[in-house]
Amino acid sequence: MGPPDDQIERLRAGDTIACEQFVREHALELYGWLYRLTGRREEAEDLAQESLAAFWESIRRKRPPVAARIWLFSIARNLWRERCRRCKARTEPEHRALDTIPAPGQPALEVMEQAEMVRALEAAVAELGAEFREVFSLRAWHGLEYTEIAAIQGISPNLVRWRFFRARKQLRRRLSRWFDTCEKSHE
DSSP states (O other), X not given: OOOHHHHHHHHHTTOHHHHHHHHHHHHHHXXXXXXXXXSOHHXXXXXXXXXXXXXXXXXXXXXXXXXXXXXXXXXXXXXXXXXXXXXXXXXOOOOOGGXXXXXXXXXXXXXXXXXXXXXXXXXXXXXXOHHXXXXXIIIIITOOOHHHHHHHHTSOXXXXXXXXXXXXXXXXXXXXXXXXXXXXXXX
């Protein structure tokens, strides 16, 4: 789509093609990240819609200080954190029963074990503190660079690295059963 400055200017100008492409490129990724943070589909959908609406409103008023994608994720993070402050109630992630249905020719036991491992990982990530959960999700599942995550969170890249390291360490400890099983099966 061109350099980030060009992209922002096209978005600010209301270029329909640029706007549609931006949404196609980032809406699903944003929803996925919010789903991992909230653990609830409906809440993630609401937050994604609110984030996109706030993004379009803010980009019309002022030029973002960072790339458009980072600006969108920053807005989403702020909306999510505000919702957390208001709710103060922790919710459990939804169980996705369809994840346990094997594909034709796939052993049912293998699918069940994979689904169990995914649920364990999701539960372990949900137990992380918000700062660690955000960093882990953005880095591990969305592939953002430390500098991009730092811009979203308003912290230094070194602090992002430290939070990611701590999140991985906590997850490894919580999921030690899975790591021990994998290591034994490779012996």
